[in-house]
Amino acid sequence: MRVVIALGGNALLRRGQLMSYENQLANIRTACDRLAPVAAEHELVIGHGNGPQVGLLALEGAAYTDVPAYPLDVLDAETQGMIGYLIELELGNRMPFDRPLATLLTMIEVDPRDPAFENPTKPIGPVYSQEDADQLAAEKNWVFKADGDQQRRVVPSPKPIQVFQLRQIRWLLEQGSIVICAGGGGIPTYYDEDHKLCGVEAVIDKDLASGLLAKEIGADLYVMATDADAAFVGWGTPEQKAIARAHPDTLMEQHRDEFAAGSMLPKVEAACQFARATGRRAGIGSLDGITDLVSGTGGTLISTEFDGVEYRD
Structure with a gap:
């Protein structure tokens, strides 16, 4: 089975953790412990977030005032290589010696007229107090929005249109490689009026980008690994319950307004888009339960093969 797994930011850096190399390496080791059994049984493509990492690079660049700050598309590329x-x-340390792995710098086309450029929503970097956020906004012209009881920088997050490296990804899979690609939602690019490809200041949502990739490479299953066991309705209330299985149309009709715009909603939207476009399954759940998600016994599964919405006991 061909499986695409998008790793949430918690797989790389947990909320509130110092953005150190040691912390990121420890989290990636845990993630790879969970991914190795999937890779042993299936073709595997791995996507990942990069919000904390690209935000850290932006801060480092802003601190070095001798040169202009590097644009976000270049920082996206840097984080793809590092992660x-x-x-x-x-993951290589957990696989047979002859199993190849490859990380592919992945460019994704966006529309420069996307409304997202007028309304930044994608959080990057660490959280700040209101006072610190106000100071940075005044100094650097950054935009901040609430993240819980603190503030976090937000940047444009245009919708992905096209993945440019599909042929290379398919070839690597045919050679038996585990492929790490579309990291951080891919490097955002667009065609200018002379049809020249250019980078653009943005960070694409990694769930939407990985979902588009999964569709284009004919994945049998698209999984978004996050820090929640499933997608929930009634979150934080006595009526809270996990969604076990759902038809994408019914799910969005009944529960769309219950999913948080900055966290679960993009995952549910990406899952529904993949399910509608392919007739195959998309899953949402925790990294710890990834093998159950892949086997169809855990998390939230979304597919046109299901009727209505079923909840987990």
Whole structure:
């Protein structure tokens, strides 16, 4: 089975953790412990988030005032290399010696007229107090929005249109490689009026980008690994319950307004889009339960083969 797994940011850096190399490596080791059994049984493509990492690079760049700050598309590319290397290192240590792994810098086309450029929503970097956020906003012209009881920088998050490296990804899979690609939602690019490809200041949502990738490479299953066991309705209330299986149309009709715009909603939307486009399954659940998700016995599964919405006991 061909499986695409998008790793949530918690797989690389947990909320509130210091953004150190040691913390990221420890989290990636844990993630690779969970991914190794899937890779042993299936063709595997891994996507990942990069919000904390690209935010850290932006802060580092802003601190060095001798040169202008590097644009976000370049920082996206840098994080793809760094995170891909660490996943290759740790997952390779858990696989047979002759199983190849490859990290592919992946460019994804966006529309420069996307409304997202007028309304930044994608959180990057660490959280700040209101006072610190106000100071940074004044100094650097950054945009901040609430993240719980703190503030976090947000940048444009345009919708992905096209994955450029599909042929290379398919070839690597045909050679038996585990492929790490579309990291951080891919490197955002667009065609200008002269049809020249250019980078653009943005960070694409990794769940939507990985879902588009999964569709285009004919994945049998698309999984989004997060820090929740499933997608829930009634979250934080006495009526809270996990969704076990759902038809994408019914799920969005009945429960769309219950999913948080900055966290679970993009995952549910990406799952529904993949399910509608392919007739195959998409899953949402925890990294710890990834083997159950892949086997169809855990997490939330979304597919046009299901009727209505079923809840987990």
